[in-house]
């Protein structure tokens with residue numbers, strides 16, 4: 416078996432790999448549009464080949480200007496393969512060695528997938544293969560959407576939202592908001608990083624997204640104290656909630672609703688028809704806020720990742 420990245424000349428063969436298992440995959444339309452945008456590249460599409468036939472294919476996704484991919488997007492094994500887990504694990508391991516990194520695998524599935532035999536089986540072998548290749552950690556994120564048919568929320572009558580040009584002010588607000596967070600990724604980062612460095616990395620991450628920096632807001636109470644942050648944003652798929660958070664001393668007063676309303680309104684006033692957001696299944700106050708604000712949980716994002724370095 417030969418494990419290798421692919422080349423432009425074999426595009427037709429790559430388009431012929433079909434995943435028919437009730438989970439997200441790099442279907443031909445997605446493959447072509449992301450190759451065009453630079454989010455997929457042939458160097459990030461790996462195959463396992465035997466006698467000139469593609470027996471497995473893995474497709475990673477990344478920023479068009481990045482040196483290595485951010486996430487594994489699709490894992491396919493030909494139905495004739497006897498040991499799909501072993502082959503897929505081998506393919507991932509070869510690519511990981513070339514990247515000198517183990518990007519997380521993001522799979523989208525419908526709600527209730529655990530009780531549905533088709534997606535459950537599709538996830539089961541991929542999870543084992545990914546685990547063998549070092550992606551041992553599992554996180555379930557709830558995907559929410561708001562569409563323009565829903566009501567546009569009113570502006571808050573108890574928080575004042577202000578623009579702020581200085582990124583360092585956002586860094587300090589992010590640092591405060593991260594204290595006691597229920598968000599898995601932030602908690603994990605804080606095990607190994609200095610809180611200011613972690614906040615700075617987050618702010619830089621939002622800076623690099625296609626959403627406009629001028630949309631970012633800080634929220635203040637009537638007596639001028641910082642209550643939280645609200646960052647409407649966008650990714651390559653369109654408008655997203657981005658980030659919001661309440662400083663610990665103001666939690667439990669429902670300010671999350673005011674911040675989310677501000678983000679929804681900010682997008683809606685620009686004529687946005689759909690806003691997407693993800694939150695960890697374990698971040699219950701955030702999930703409840705989405706539901707109160709008319710966001711619909713339309714899918715699950717399963718994230719399989721390596722143990723964080725340094726833990």
Ligand SMILES: CC(C)(COP(=O)(O)OP(=O)(O)OC[C@H]1O[C@@H](n2cnc3c(N)ncnc32)[C@H](O)[C@@H]1OP(=O)(O)O)[C@@H](O)C(=O)NCCC(=O)NCCS
Nearest residue numbers: 595596597598659660661666667668669670671694700701
């Ligand atoms: C998620 C978040 C914005 C909720 O803010 P909030 O305004 O306190 O939310 P609510 O007022 O609706 O809180 C509802 C309940 O959850 C509790 N709660 C809120 N955040 C909590 C936290 N981080 N840890 C434990 N409990 C929390 C509240 O105390 C309240 O409890 P009560 O019903 O017993 O009074 C806030 O936890 C936060 O800023 N977290 C860090 C950033 C974050 O996770 N952002 C979302 C990323 S997708």
